[in-house]
Structures are given as structure tokens and as C-alpha cells.
Amino acid sequence: MIGNIKNKKIIQIIHHLQHCLQGKQTAIILSLIAIFSKGHLLIEDFPGLGKTSLAIALSKALNLSFGRIQCTNDLLPTDITGLSIYNKNTGEFEFKPGPVFNNIVLVDEINRATPKAQSALLEAMAEEQVTVDGRTYKLPKPFFVIATQNPVEIYGTFPLPENQLDRFIMKISIGYPDIESEKQILKSGSSREKLYTLTAVIDRDEIIKIQDEIKQIYLSDKIINWILEFVNKTRQDNRILLGLSTRAALAITYTAKAYAYFRSRDYVIPEDAKEMIPFVVPHRVILKEEPISKDEVILSILQSIPTPP
Structure with missing residues (x-):
């Protein structure tokens, strides 16, 4: 069982997140480990257990920009990376960045995207950059992908190939909350609105500093x-x-x-x-x-x- 956390700053972040994510301590800790390890996270679990809430809460508590990609069968690579649009006033093409240009990117139901769309994430996850129309654009730092998938849904899905699975530093499940936590959730109702008002505990520079300290x-x-x-x-x-x-x-x-x-x-x-x-x-x-x-x-x-x- 993940636990025995002693670092004061990390404990502060965990406690802050637990106010909105009741009964999800293990998922919170593992997500933070993935972020501070400079890796990406795959969450495989059933709908309605807080995968999206976890991603939003992390972005707010860590004071990072947040982007969401809802995967469907007709999702295009440019829907992820962005594309160049012709500006008739300047007579030039201007790059309009896609949702991948955020610190935390939630890729919801990744196995619903076609292999071509899934592969658009590969360069971003591996190199922290994307190439569009022959030009390479750096992604912001830190950069962290949280991808989700439903373990029992098969129709209309495209299982991730081994080379893409290998890009995720961890694969976790959130699981059902314990009875007491679920009781509190039912009493207070959905906490989604609270997530957007969550204050930051740490900033971007501190996150990069901790990542560097962990490397040592x-x-x-x-x-x-x-x-x-x-x-x-x-x-x-x-x-x-x-x-x-x-x-x-x-x-x-x-x-x-x-x-x-x-x-x-x-x-x-x-x-x-x-x-x-x-x-x-x-x-x-x-x-x-x-x-x-x-x-x-x-x-x-x-x-x-x-x-x-």
C-alpha cells in the first residue's frame, strides 16, 4: 500500500487535493509521483470514478495550464497538435496551437482514437515537442499527459500498441471509494465546481526544482x-x-x-x-x-x- 509520505511539501499537496477527491489518496500519490518523475500516466477504470476530476484538481493545485482532448473515431492529429491557418491580412500561415500545448493534458478515452490520432501524441510524450507542416514547436514545461480508458469497452475502440503503452511511466486505476468516503460524496454532491476554485499549493518553478532534486x-x-x-x-x-x-x-x-x-x-x-x-x-x-x-x-x-x- 502506497503511504508513509514524510516530505512536508508533498503532504501539503496531498491534503489539499483530498478536500475535493475523497477516498482517492493512493491515486493522488501515484499521480504526483508520475508528474515529479517527468512521466505520463495511464488510468484504466470505469466511468464516473473521478479520472477527469483528478486531472483538473492536479492542474489547479499545481498551478499548471490544463487542456482536454476527448477522443473519438473521427479525431484528427491536428485536433491534438494544432494546425497552420492562412491569414489573408498578412498573407502568411499562422500556427494555432492545439490542446497539447498545456502543462497537463487529459486525453479522455484514448483507445477511442484511431492509431493515426494516437500516434500524434507519441512525439509529444517522447520529445516534448510536436512537428506540424515541417516546423517543430516545443511544448511547455512541465508537460504531463493523463490518458484514460475504459477496461471493458471494446466496440469502436483501438487498443494502444506496445510502443505507445511503453511511453506511460505508470498505469493505475482509481477504484471505487470506500463506503465512508462515498457516503460523504453523496451528502455533499458533486465536487466538480469546487475543483475550479481550488487554490495553488505550488508553482511551475517549484515543480521543476523538485524534479531536479529527485534526479539527484x-x-x-x-x-x-x-x-x-x-x-x-x-x-x-x-x-x-x-x-x-x-x-x-x-x-x-x-x-x-x-x-x-x-x-x-x-x-x-x-x-x-x-x-x-x-x-x-x-x-x-x-x-x-x-x-x-x-x-x-x-x-x-x-x-x-x-x-x-
Whole structure:
């Protein structure tokens, strides 16, 4: 269970968000870890559980600009990136930026977009830039994508390919709130209007500063070797068709460093990585036999590797 957060600034942000996002502490913490790890987040869950509310609340609490892309089958790449429009007064084409030119971009129901539209996000997520009509435009910093998808909806959807799934540093679900939290939600009604009045706890410069501080968190050779052994075992395991990439290994180290920072340490311990692996690894692995649980396979591999002292 994600917890034991000790960093005062992070605790302040979490408590601030919990006023509007009752019963979602774990999702809040994991989202913040993804942001401060300079990664992107995929949320797979049922409708009505607060995925959009989480994205809006994060943008307000972190004082970041917010853009939303509602994916449909007829969504065009230019609906994401923007396009050049001819200005008859100047006789020149002017670039009109799309919603991707925001700090936090919610890509709702990403699996409803066609592969061509999905691929328009790939350059933005990987390079923090987009290319339109042969010109490259830098995206604002920090840049963070929250994509959502419904796990049971199949009709009219286009499953994300492995190379795009690998771009998400984490895949999480929000889950149903506990009874007490849901009771409070029913008493007070929808909190969507409150989200837009949420005050900022931190600003853009502080976020970049924390990201830089997390980058400096110490990761010993023992833990690096342990992570590499885990990654290599996923590649050799006969239950797994597609093992972890080098990008996946980096994702484990980035999130483990962020979690160590959240716990007010300037060094990573094995437990930091173990806590992150269930959220960083499963969506990157393809099993030979789908009825087998990915979580069980990953846990068995973890348990087969001695934990470094």
C-alpha cells in the first residue's frame, strides 16, 4: 500500500487535493509521483470514478495550464497538435496551437482514437515537442499527459500498441471509494465546481526544482544491479512473450527516486522500487497465456531475486 509520505511539501499537496477527491489518496500519490518523475500516466477504470476530476484538481493545485482532448473515431492529429491557418491580412500561415500545448493534458478515452490520432501524441510524450507542416514547436514545461480508458469497452475502440503503452511511466486505476468516503460524496454532491476554485499549493518553478532534486537522489550500484536482474528475468521467463525494455528499467528507477523523495530520503532503498513495480511494469509485459495473472508472474519473479542489503 502506497503511504508513509514524510516530505512536508508533498503532504501539503496531498491534503489539499483530498478536500475535493475523497477516498482517492493512493491515486493522488501515484499521480504526483508520475508528474515529479517527468512521466505520463495511464488510468484504466470505469466511468464516473473521478479520472477527469483528478486531472483538473492536479492542474489547479499545481498551478499548471490544463487542456482536454476527448477522443473519438473521427479525431484528427491536428485536433491534438494544432494546425497552420492562412491569414489573408498578412498573407502568411499562422500556427494555432492545439490542446497539447498545456502543462497537463487529459486525453479522455484514448483507445477511442484511431492509431493515426494516437500516434500524434507519441512525439509529444517522447520529445516534448510536436512537428506540424515541417516546423517543430516545443511544448511547455512541465508537460504531463493523463490518458484514460475504459477496461471493458471494446466496440469502436483501438487498443494502444506496445510502443505507445511503453511511453506511460505508470498505469493505475482509481477504484471505487470506500463506503465512508462515498457516503460523504453523496451528502455533499458533486465536487466538480469546487475543483475550479481550488487554490495553488505550488508553482511551475517549484515543480521543476523538485524534479531536479529527485534526479539527484542516490541510487546505489547494488540496487541498479537488482533492477537489471529483475528486468532480464522478465525477458528470459518462458511465461512472458515480451519482457521489459530499457525504458521500463529507467521508469522503475525514476519512480523509485521520486518515492524516496516523497519519504524524505536522499537515497533509494529496495522497498521504493518494489512499491513502484506493480504500477510501472504490468502494462509493458505481454504474457504467452493471457489467463495467467500478470501481477502473479511479476511477483514470482521479484520473489526469486534476493533483495540487496
